[in-house]
Amino acid sequence: MGTGEFTIGICATGESMEIAQLVTSLLDEADELQTRLQRLVIVASECPAGTLSCLRELQEEDSRIDLLVEGRRQGKAEAINKILALTKSPLVLFVNSDARPQPGALKRLLYSMDSDHGIGAVAAVPKLDAGTGLMSLLLNLMWSAHNNCSVTLNHMNVSNHSCDEMVMFRTSAISLLPRETVNDGAFLAATARLRGFSIKVSTEARVWVTTPKRIDDLIMQRRRILFGHAQVWHQVGTPPRTIESLLFLSPITGARLLVTTLALRPRLLLAVPVALVSEMAATVLSILDTTRSSKAHAIWRRFK
Numbered sequence: 001m002g003t004g005e006f007t008i009g010i011c012a013t014g015e016s017m018e019i020a021q022l023v024t025s026l027l028d029e030a031d032e033l034q035t036r037l038q039r040l041v042i043v044a045s046e047c048p049a050g051t052l053s054c055l056r057e058l059q060e061e062d063s064r065i066d067l068l069v070e071g072r073r074q075g076k077a078e079a080i081n082k083i084l085a086l087t088k089s090p091l092v093l094f095v096n097s098d099a100r101p102q103p104g105a106l107k108r109l110l111y112s113m114d115s116d117h118g119i120g121a122v123a124a125v126p127k128l129d130a131g132t133g134l135m136s137l138l139l140n141l142m143w144s145a146h147n148n149c150s151v152t153l154n155h156m157n158v159s160n161h162s163c164d165e166m167v168m169f170r171t172s173a174i175s176l177l178p179r180e181t182v183n184d185g186a187f188l189a190a191t192a193r194l195r196g197f198s199i200k201v202s203t204e205a206r207v208w209v210t211t212p213k214r215i216d217d218l219i220m221q222r223r224r225i226l227f228g229h230a231q232v233w234h235q236v237g238t239p240p241r242t243i244e245s246l247l248f249l250s251p252i253t254g255a256r257l258l259v260t261t262l263a264l265r266p267r268l269l270l271a272v273p274v275a276l277v278s279e280m281a282a283t284v285l286s287i288l289d290t291t292r293s294s295k296a297h298a299i300w301r302r303f304k
Contacts, residue, residue, distance in 0.1 A: 006091035008040040009083035016097045029106045038089045043079035045070040075298040077181040093168045100208040108205035109168040120173030120197025124166040124205035137271035145261045149243040150201045159199040161240035162189035166207040173197040180298040183228030190236045222282035224297040227289045
């Protein structure tokens, strides 16, 4: 491959049950591709002894693994900055510790970066485990709209936003994050876009994500994300282009994306009333947070 060296960064906190499988799968795929993985950096914040023991065993087995232990959580932005400080390679892949990349996702992200050096970031498409009930419909509605928006803006080459479940950046396109940054993927993508790079999503690279199981956790998550988007807008001078920002700033485009999402999966219409109420609640709370403190949500609240 012509991608040169790259680094993988993983931020873990609490008890990360699947991190060993994640690390092993990423290392195995990198070896199969005969790529030059420079290092895999794990920042473990407030992780229990069992998780740290597992991570240290992995480190002993592979010299490419760097383990940085934080006894107290300092926020994801600080963890990412520590990873970037150790990154000497032209590419860096960030993967959430609870994410499960589909086999081949790493390869497809590397190929995308190698195909066009004008790409500053390329993300995998988030996928959800199948579920039942209204909560499942609600989550599928939100993520389906999100993914439809990402793919549409990708084809239009106007995207300035990336989610952070699994995303690869060109290090020359990004910078260290401001200390209290909440939405790391959004900030880094917006920075890359301002520097003249394009932001892409690979529809062939997929990653399974962990989602809230309760409506109150979902509202708190959306509260944090909306606060973080407003924060990025303030930091870089332009709002992240997401389905919710388009509904507000470009209603026709946003409505068209929502309609096409529902047309593809009509059953999701059942979740629209709940989605409207929960999103309104999250929006009001995020506005209150914005008026009270610029440091809110720097350390994420964990799901129950």
